[in-house]
Amino acid sequence: MKFSPALDGALHAVINRFFVQAFLQSIGRNFLNFLEAIGRFAMFAILALSHCVRAPFYLKNMGRLMIDFGYYSLPVVGLTAAFTGMVLALQSYSGFSRFSAEGAIAGVVALSVTRELGPVLAGLMVAGRVGAAIAAELGTMRVTEQIDALSTLSTNPYKYLIVPRLIAATVTMPLLVVIADIIGIFGGFIIGVYHLNFNAGAYLKNTLDILTFTDVFSGLVKAAAFGFIIALLGCYNGFNSKGGAQGVGNATTYAVVSASMLILMSNFFITALFFGV
Amino acid sequence: MNSVTPKIRFTNVYKSFGTKKVLQGINLDVMPQESVVIIGGSGTGKSVLIKSVLGIVKPDSGTIEIEGRDVSKLSHHEREQQLKKFGMLFQGGALFDSMKIWQNIAFGLIQGAGMDKKEAKTIALEKLKQVGLTADVAELYPSELSGGMQKRVALARAIATKPDVIFFDEPTTGLDPIMADVINELIVKCVKDLGATALTITHDMHSVRKIADKVAMLFEGKILWQGTVAELDTCDNDYVQKFVSGMSTAVKVA
Ligand SMILES: Nc1ncnc2c1ncn2[C@@H]1O[C@H](COP(=O)(O)OP(=O)(O)O)[C@@H](O)[C@H]1O
Ligand SMILES: [Mg+2]
Numbered sequence: 001m002k003f004s005p006a007l008d009g010a011l012h013a014v015i016n017r018f019f020v021q022a023f024l025q026s027i028g029r030n031f032l033n034f035l036e037a038i039g040r041f042a043m044f045a046i047l048a049l050s051h052c053v054r055a056p057f058y059l060k061n062m063g064r065l066m067i068d069f070g071y072y073s074l075p076v077v078g079l080t081a082a083f084t085g086m087v088l089a090l091q092s093y094s095g096f097s098r099f100s101a102e103g104a105i106a107g108v109v110a111l112s113v114t115r116e117l118g119p120v121l122a123g124l125m126v127a128g129r130v131g132a133a134i135a136a137e138l139g140t141m142r143v144t145e146q147i148d149a150l151s152t153l154s155t156n157p158y159k160y161l162i163v164p165r166l167i168a169a170t171v172t173m174p175l176l177v178v179i180a181d182i183i184g185i186f187g188g189f190i191i192g193v194y195h196l197n198f199n200a201g202a203y204l205k206n207t208l209d210i211l212t213f214t215d216v217f218s219g220l221v222k223a224a225a226f227g228f229i230i231a232l233l234g235c236y237n238g239f240n241s242k243g244g245a246q247g248v249g250n251a252t253t254y255a256v257v258s259a260s261m262l263i264l265m266s267n268f269f270i271t272a273l274f275f276g277v
Numbered sequence: 278m279n280s281v282t283p284k285i286r287f288t289n290v291y292k293s294f295g296t297k298k299v300l301q302g303i304n305l306d307v308m309p310q311e312s313v314v315i316i317g318g319s320g321t322g323k324s325v326l327i328k329s330v331l332g333i334v335k336p337d338s339g340t341i342e343i344e345g346r347d348v349s350k351l352s353h354h355e356r357e358q359q360l361k362k363f364g365m366l367f368q369g370g371a372l373f374d375s376m377k378i379w380q381n382i383a384f385g386l387i388q389g390a391g392m393d394k395k396e397a398k399t400i401a402l403e404k405l406k407q408v409g410l411t412a413d414v415a416e417l418y419p420s421e422l423s424g425g426m427q428k429r430v431a432l433a434r435a436i437a438t439k440p441d442v443i444f445f446d447e448p449t450t451g452l453d454p455i456m457a458d459v460i461n462e463l464i465v466k467c468v469k470d471l472g473a474t475a476l477t478i479t480h481d482m483h484s485v486r487k488i489a490d491k492v493a494m495l496f497e498g499k500i501l502w503q504g505t506v507a508e509l510d511t512c513d514n515d516y517v518q519k520f521v522s523g524m525s526t527a528v529k530v531a
Contacts, residue, residue, distance in 0.1 A: 137375075145371035148333045152365040153434075154357070154389025 044236050048166060051158040058164050065168035069130050069227075070176055076129060077122045081180035084117050085109055085187025093196050105198070106206035109188030114211065114219045115275075118180040119173075120267055123226035126173065127259040131234040134165055135255035138238025139248035147239070162239070165231045173227030174220040181219065218274040225270060226263045233259040282345040284309045284442060284474045285330060290339035291498075292325060299325050300336070301498030307491075312468045312475040314485050316520065317495035323478045324368055326495065327444045330476075331365060332356065343442075361389060364440030368447050368478075370431040372419040378430055379405070379415040385438040404433035409459050425452045432460065436467055443467060445477040449484050461487040482521060485509075494520065 092108045138161060141147050150157045185207060192198040234255045241251035283306040292300040299322040307313045315323050328334040330341055332348070340347050343359060351359065364385075372381050382404055383397035392400075402412050408429040419427055428451055435443060445464060449457035461484050468475050468488070479485060485492055486506055493503040494517050502517045509521060 140374075144374075145367050145369055146373055148328070148331075149365070149367060149371040149373070151333070152331055152360065152363060153385040153438075154361045155384075156357075160388075 041236060044239070045232060048158055048162050048232065048235065051156070052163050052166060054159075056159060058160055061160070061164040062168050065164050066172050069126070069168055070172035073122075073126055073129055073172075073176055074179065076125050077176050077180050078183050080121050080125055081113070081118060081184035082187040084121060085113055085184035085189075086191045088112055088117070088184075089188040089191035089196065093192075102196075103206070105192060105196070106188070106203045107210035109192075110185055110207045110211050111215060113184035113188070114181050114215045115271075116219075116267075118184055119177050119219045119222040119226060120263065122173065122177050122180045122223065123230070123263045123267075124260055126169075126176070126227070127230045127256055127263060130169060131230040131255045131259045132252045134231060134234030135238040135241075135252045136248055138235060139241035139251040142239060142241050143244055143247060157239075162235045165235055166228060169227035169231035170224050171227070173223040173230075177219060177223035181216065214274065218270070221274075222267060222270050225266055229262050229266065230259045233262065281308060283307060283342070284311070284344060285476070286340075286342040286345075287326075288340045288342070290326075290329060290341060291337045292322070292329060292334060293337060298498055300329070303339070303495075303498070303500060305493055305500050305503070307474060307476055309474055310468065310472050312464070312477065312488050312490045314477045314479060314489035314492050315495055316479065316485060316492060318520075319480075321495050322498060323495055324446055327365070327446060327476060327478065331360065331363060331444065362441040364435040364438060364443040366428075366432050366435040366443075366445045366448055368450075370419070370424075370427040372427055372431055372434070374419050376418075377415065378417050378419065378422070381419065381430060382434045382437050384434065390438060400437060401433070404437050405430070407463060408433045409456060425456065428452065429456070429460070432463070436463075439471055440473060442474045442476070445475065445479075447478055447480065449479060449481050454483075457481065457484065458487075464488050482523070 088109045089105055092105045093102060096102050096104055096108075138147070141161070147157045147161070150160060189200075189203055189207070192203045193200045237251040237255040237258070238248075241247045285305075285307040287303045287305045290300050290303040291298075303326060305313075315326065317323055325334055329336050330343070330348075340349065342348070348356065348359070372378075373384065376384070379398055379401040382401035383392075383394070386392040386397040386400060387394060398415075402415055405412065405415060410426060410429055410433075414422065414426065414430075419430070422430065428448070432445070432448055435445070443464075448464065449460050452460060464475060464477065465488050467473050475488070477484070477488060489506050491503060491505060492509050494501045494514075496516060502512060502514045504512060509517070512518065
C-alpha cells in the first residue's frame, strides 16, 4: 500500500512515538518494580535481623541446622578446596617457572586459598547445597500453609524458622572455610612436594612465612558474610514463594542464583575494604 | 442480648486479590460460646474469611473486632496474646511434615504454653484417641497417613491447647460418614464442655444440623442469609433452599 509522503511521515511519527513511549514506559515500570522488590527485600532483612536479638531463641533448631549446614557440607567443600589447592600449585608452577619464580608457589597457593578461593568457592558450593535446601523447605511450608499454622500455634515464624537459619549459616561458614583453607593449602603442598619435588619443610616454611593474620581473617569475614547472604536469600525466596510445586522450584532457583551473584559482588567490596588502596 | 459484646464482629470487610473480588462487605457477629457455621459454594471466600480473623490475610477495608477491640489497632504484643487463645484447623491440614504426629499435636503445648515434653505427649496421645486414632500412629510422620487421618490429626492439634475460639475449615471433608459423625460430636463437645466459641466452614448439611447454633450463607462476597438451623428449613431464600436441599444446579462450583 502506498501513502502520500506527508501521510507516511505522520504515520511514522505516530508509530515512533507509540513505540518509544511504550519502550520508555516499560523501562520505567521495570525500574519501579525493581525498586519495589529491593524495598521488600530490605524490609524482610530488617525484620529478620530485629528478631535475631529478641527472645525466644530456638537453640535446639539452631544446633541441628549447624550440623546440617556445616558437617554435611564438609565433603563437598573439602573436595573443592583440595582440588583448587592442587590446581593452583600446578598452574603457578607452569606459569612462574617462565620467570624462574617457582619459589613463590607456596605463597601463591596460601594467599589465593585463604583470601579468595577458600571462602568464595565454599560460598558457591554451600549456596547450591544449603541455600537451595532452605528455599525448598520454607517454600513447601509456605504453600502447604505450615507457616500460617505456626503463627496459629503461638510461634513466630521469623523466630522459629528464619533466625536459626541465619545464625547457623553465619556461624558455620567461617568454620567450614577454616577447614577448606587447611585442605586447600594441603592440596597445594601435596602437588608441590610429590609432583614438583619441592622440599617439604621449605614449602611449609614458605607458606607460614607469607601468611598474615589479615589474610586468614579477611577470608573468614567473607565466609560469615556469604553464610548470611545464603541463608537470607534462601529464607526470603522460600518464605515468599507462591503457587504449588512450580513456585517452590522457582524460589529454589532464585535463591541459588541470587545468592551466588551477591556472593561474588560482595566479595569484591569486602576485598576492597581489607586490601583496597 | 445487645449488652453482650460479640466474640468476633466483622463490619464491612472487603478483600480482593488483584482484580478478583473475594469479600465484598462482610457483616457478621459471632457471640461468645456460640457455634457459627459458614456455608457457601467453593471459592466464595470462606477460608479467606477465617484467615482474616487470624491475621493470615489482611482485609483491604472494614474492621474485625475481637471482644470489642479492633484487631488492626492492637499492638504486636496484644495481638500475639490474643492469637494464643485461638485454635485453627486448616482446610489442607497444614501438618508439620518434618515432625512426628505426636510432636505435631503437642507443638502448641510445648512452644506456646511452655509445657514439658512428657506431659505434652500424654495430652497429645489423649487427643489422638479423641479423634479416633490409635496410639501407634503417634510415632509416624504425616506423609505416612491417609488424607482423612491427617485431617483428624490436624483437628487434634487445633484443640490440644484448649483454645477459647476455634476455627474449623471443612473438618469432615474427606472422612467417611461414621468418622464424620465422631468429629461432629467432638466439635459439639469442645463448644459445650470447654465453653469455646466455634466458627466452622462446611459443605456437609448433616454437620450443619449437628453443630450449628447459627448458620451464615456466604454468596458473592456477602453474607446472603443468616439464622438458626430451624430457620434454615423454613427460610424463603431461593438460593439457600437450593443449597440446603442439595440441588446442584443452583450451586456454583468453582
Ligand atoms: N493468597 C491468595 N492469593 C490469591 N488469591 C487467593 C488467595 N487466597 C484465596 N484466593 C482466592 O480467593 C477465592 C476464595 O478462596 P477461598 O476462601 O479459599 O475459597 P473457599 O470458600 O472455597 O474456602 C478463590 O478464588 C481463591 O482463588
Ligand atoms: Mg476453603
